[in-house]
Amino acid sequence: METAELVTFGGSGLDRAEDLRRDPEALAALRARPGARRVLLRAGEPLVEGSEAAPRLARRPIEGAASEGLVFLGREGDEGVWAEAVESAEEGEGRWGDLRGVMARLSPRDAELAATGKAVLGWHTSHGFCSACGTRSRPAPAGWRRDCPSCGTQHFPRTDPVVIMLVTHGNDVLVGRSPGWPEGMFSLLAGFMEPGETVEAAVRREVWEEAGVRVGRVGYLASQPWPFPASLMLGCRGEALTREIAVDPQELEAALWVPRERMMGVFEGRDPEIRAPRHGAIAAFLLREWLADRLD
Numbered sequence: 001m002e003t004a005e006l007v008t009f010g011g012s013g014l015d016r017a018e019d020l021r022r023d024p025e026a027l028a029a030l031r032a033r034p035g036a037r038r039v040l041l042r043a044g045e046p047l048v049e050g051s052e053a054a055p056r057l058a059r060r061p062i063e064g065a066a067s068e069g070l071v072f073l074g075r076e077g078d079e080g081v082w083a084e085a086v087e088s089a090e091e092g093e094g095r096w097g098d099l100r101g102v103m104a105r106l107s108p109r110d111a112e113l114a115a116t117g118k119a120v121l122g123w124h125t126s127h128g129f130c131s132a133c134g135t136r137s138r139p140a141p142a143g144w145r146r147d148c149p150s151c152g153t154q155h156f157p158r159t160d161p162v163v164i165m166l167v168t169h170g171n172d173v174l175v176g177r178s179p180g181w182p183e184g185m186f187s188l189l190a191g192f193m194e195p196g197e198t199v200e201a202a203v204r205r206e207v208w209e210e211a212g213v214r215v216g217r218v219g220y221l222a223s224q225p226w227p228f229p230a231s232l233m234l235g236c237r238g239e240a241l242t243r244e245i246a247v248d249p250q251e252l253e254a255a256l257w258v259p260r261e262r263m264m265g266v267f268e269g270r271d272p273e274i275r276a277p278r279h280g281a282i283a284a285f286l287l288r289e290w291l292a293d294r295l296d
């Protein structure tokens with residue numbers, strides 16, 4: 001899919017400089033430069049500045065940062081950028097932005113930095129103890145690993161794959177809604193992959209479990225890092241073999257086939273019953289690309 005990396009959180013080409021994570025001296029030298037910067041997150045919300053319409057991720061000098069616990073995000077030009085979890089903002093302007101709320105208005109680079117920082121800092125918060133022996137583990141210097149001082153096990157940030165699928169039958173696309181969603185909002189079906197499963201099998205299983213629809217051919221379209229808290233959305237397309245819907249009420253409140261023409265109305269905000277998925281989410285992206293005939 002040609003437009004795959006235009007999805008929010010995708011493809012800003014950040015130089016993650018992975019080699020520096022294993023080179024404490026070079027990393028310390030980068031950190032000592034006057035141009036070293038950090039982005040701040042408070043409870044997973046990034047500090048942003050600028051207008052509401054075009055917010056920017058705030059970049060603060062590295063000076064004043066905690067001595068450890070920072071995550072090295074990568075290099076922008078000659079300078080390093082880190083992410084730090086903080087309790088409150090320091091001097092300077094800025095406001096805390098709910099990432100789902102601001103994600104589609106950030107630049108691709110700022111969105112990638114914010115998503116990466118949120119995911120890795122969140123992982124440190126929820127994985128403070130060694131899963132092998134239960135001892136409190138310690139963050140490695142660059143923030144991309146935790147080491148157990150007792151048994152020596154190294155732990156790495158996890159990413160949980162989720163399949164999300166644009167399932168079509170002729171001119172119609174399958175959408176559903178979960179209990180508790182904003183009124184009228186429908187989106188593509190999605191679900192966590194299971195161990196031992198291929199992407200294709202996960203797509204077929206989830207659609208069968210949630211909506212009772214059989215899917216035949218499956219293809220990959222685009223992916224989206226989704227740091228809420230640690231997912232990777234694998235956007236796929238699938239061709240339905242059956243049409244009858246039988247919703248699993250544990251998973252979905254409703255599911256329905258929506259013709260292309262009606263879905264255009266949904267995205268133009270003129271459908272009386274259905275609301276489009278959130279702008280910036282891969283579901284909205286894939287539906288728009290489908291409507292525009294740009295899936296190939």
Ligand SMILES: [Zn+2]
Nearest residue numbers: 130133148151
């Ligand atoms: Zn251990």
